[in-house]
Amino acid sequence: MTEAATAALELGLVNDLRQIAGIAGKIDRFCADREISPEIAYGVNLALEELLSNTIEHGYPDDEPHRIEIILRQEGESLVVIVVDDGKAFNPARASAADHGASLEDGLGLLLVNHMMDQVEHQRRADCNVVTLLKRTAE
Numbered sequence: 001m002t003e004a005a006t007a008a009l010e011l012g013l014v015n016d017l018r019q020i021a022g023i024a025g026k027i028d029r030f031c032a033d034r035e036i037s038p039e040i041a042y043g044v045n046l047a048l049e050e051l052l053s054n055t056i057e058h059g060y061p062d063d064e065p066h067r068i069e070i071i072l073r074q075e076g077e078s079l080v081v082i083v084v085d086d087g088k089a090f091n092p093a094r095a096s097a098a099d100h101g102a103s104l105e106d107g108l109g110l111l112l113v114n115h116m117m118d119q120v121e122h123q124r125r126a127d128c129n130v131v132t133l134l135k136r137t138a139e
Helices: 021-033 038-058 104-116
Strands: 009-014 067-075 078-085 119-125 128-136
Touching: 009 021, 021 038, 021 067, 038 067, 038 078, 038 104, 038 128
Parallel strands: none
Antiparallel strands: 009 067, 067 078, 078 128, 119 128
16 A cells, blocks of 8 residues: 555535546545545445435525545544535434435435445534544454
8 A cells, every 4th residue: 555545535525416426536536545445435436426416406495515534544444425515414324214304215325325435423513413423444
């Protein structure tokens, strides 16, 4: 692993669904640089896409641009993804389809996030949701 491969990957986007697509390739490269399997990268990308889609579709009561920050880093034998947004308070770790008027499809997507990741945690700090996803990388 090179010195450049030890740094965290920090990404930002606004609450526009079209911006989600550009993130997957960066996560794939981050994982490949650390010899993390493509299957794990795929699972992280899938979970992150579901989480971001729900945040963008349901988290903002206005049409103003809002920034969403993503930090990805390897910690030992785990991949850690932190997502920070200033949307409505919402804990995906305890989400169901009935929460916040989410459709059955959205509820299933959040169940998928919880199933794909080894750990999902939520905190509300300074009017922001801070969601931490953890995926073990060791076989």
